[in-house]
Amino acid sequence: MTSGSDAGFRLTGRKVFLIFLAFFGTIFAADAFLLTSALRTWSGLEVRSPYQAGQRxxxxxxxxxxxEARGWTMDLDVRRAGDEEADVTAIARDRSGRPITGLAGRASLERPTDKRFDRAAGLVETERGTYRAVIEGALRGQWDLVVDFSDQHGERLFRRRSRVILP
Structure with a gap:
């Protein structure tokens, strides 16, 4: 006759080893998944050289x-132009409200979370003091709109950064 306790569960060395392997194997698999996901989605650095950015x-x-001393004002407007296009309009005025003409401009849409999606286009003066650009590849969502104006020598005179949402 056998007692009821002999027919129950027995913890053997082999079972302990398999439990040990299953536990650490699960942790290893999760770590491997998280590491590969992080490496695949890493968008890179904000700037190429943080040291040089600090020096500037x-x-x-x-x-x-x-x-700020120039007293220029900039009215910005961003609208969806197509499925993946954004129409950017910038109206530049000096301290007394007169249109500023003859500038070279550039508009950039930058993704706050992934620099790989950043898009840019040159601003073209369509009327006195009014500059426009159509930026292609502008997906729906949140963006940082960066507008830069410079003189004919390439010296930046004005920069404006605004958070926008494209529907």
Whole structure:
């Protein structure tokens, strides 16, 4: 006759080893999945050289002070032009409200979360002080609109960054 306790579950060395393998195998598989996902979706650095960006910081501050001293204003408008196009309009005025003409401009739509989707186009003066660009590849969602204006020598005179949502 056998007792009821002999017919029950027995924890053997082999079962402990299999439980050990299953536990650490699950952790290893999850870590491998997370690591490969992170490497595939990494969008890169914000700037190519953070050290050089830090060195240019004082120059950026000086440029911002010069921009503020000019007293220019910029009215920006972004509208959906097609399924994957955005129409950007920038109206530039000086301190007294007169249109600013003859500038070279560039409009960029930058994804806050993934720089691989950034898109840009040159701004063209369509009327006195009114500049337009059509940016292709502008998907729905949240973007940073960056508008830069420079003189004929390429020196940046004005920069404006705005958060926009394309429906």
């Amino acid at each position: 910081y004082n120059a950026e501050l000086a440029g911002a002070r010069e921009q």
